[in-house]
Amino acid sequence: MTLSATQHWTLIHAERARLAALLDTLTAPQWRSGSLCSIWTVEQVTAHLTAAAHTGRWGWLRSMVLAGFDSDTHNARRLAEQLGSTPEETRRRFHEAVDLTIAPTPDHPAWLGEVIVHGQDIARPLGMALEPDPMAVLEVARYFVSKDFAVNSRTAVRGLHLEADDASFSSGEGPSVRGPLLSLVMAMAGRPGALDELAGEGVAELRGRIT
Incomplete structure (x- = not known):
């Protein structure tokens, strides 16, 4: 069965909410812990997901052009925009992004995958369970x-x-x-x-x- 865009967004929002609930339980040292994304901490992965939730088609294209089409540079810049001055601010910004329906392309399963994979990137090194739908x-x-x-x-x-x-x-x-x-x-x-x-x-x- 092929899912509609609305059905995909329902799944994306649910997985973001699931991750948000886990983030609510983290201690300060856990926020600073390394993730499965070796160059990013738990807090940085969270900021990356917040940035992704705010990035539409034209914003993505503009950012990629300014980054010389280097995805690492693009991701680092967008992450920095959403990284709070404290983990609490980073957590709050992610909560505020949970129900957004913004994406640069209609590849909704890819954006669903980003939330699921990065959720595991956060949870697994911390020894925490995060079971997606x-x-x-x-x-x-x-x-x-x-x-x-x-x-x-x-x-x-x-x-x-x-x-x-x-x-x-x-x-x-x-x-x-x-x-x-x-x-x-x-x-x-x-x-x-x-x-x-x-x-x-x-x-x-x-x-x-x-x-």
């Missing part, structure tokens, strides 16, 4: 195997057979990569740690592609 994870998985956008997910799994052991999802032909659907999504997003949760003769090949 299974329907949302399935939507992201289907998108990631079909298109390279923001992350080179389709390229990463080309020639491999992916199969979830906790959801009705399989894709591709070739050496097998099996495991929890969220772990497959995280691996497709280039998070090597997720590979430890996967099995199959294709895991070694996938590891070589994303590390």
Whole structure:
């Protein structure tokens, strides 16, 4: 079933709210902790998500042009705009962005994936549970195997057979990569740690592609 834009936004808002609830529980040291995005702290990932929620088509294009089409420079500048003077301010700004419906392109599953993946980037190093809606994870998985956008997910799994052991999802032909659907999504997003949760003769090949 193909979801409508409204249905996608409902899922995006729900995942942002889920992450916001987790952020409400963090201590000052946890805000300063490293995330799975090795160059960013938990607070910086949060600011990045807030910036993404405020970036529409023309704002994105203008920012990319000014950054010389360097996505790292673009992301760093937008993150800095939303990084508060304190973690509390950063947290508040993210809360205020939860229900926004702004995006630079109509690739709604990609923006859903950004919230889910970055939510795990925050939660996993802290040893905290953050369980996204299974329907949302399935939507992201289907998108990631079909298109390279923001992350080179389709390229990463080309020639491999992916199969979830906790959801009705399989894709591709070739050496097998099996495991929890969220772990497959995280691996497709280039998070090597997720590979430890996967099995199959294709895991070694996938590891070589994303590390």
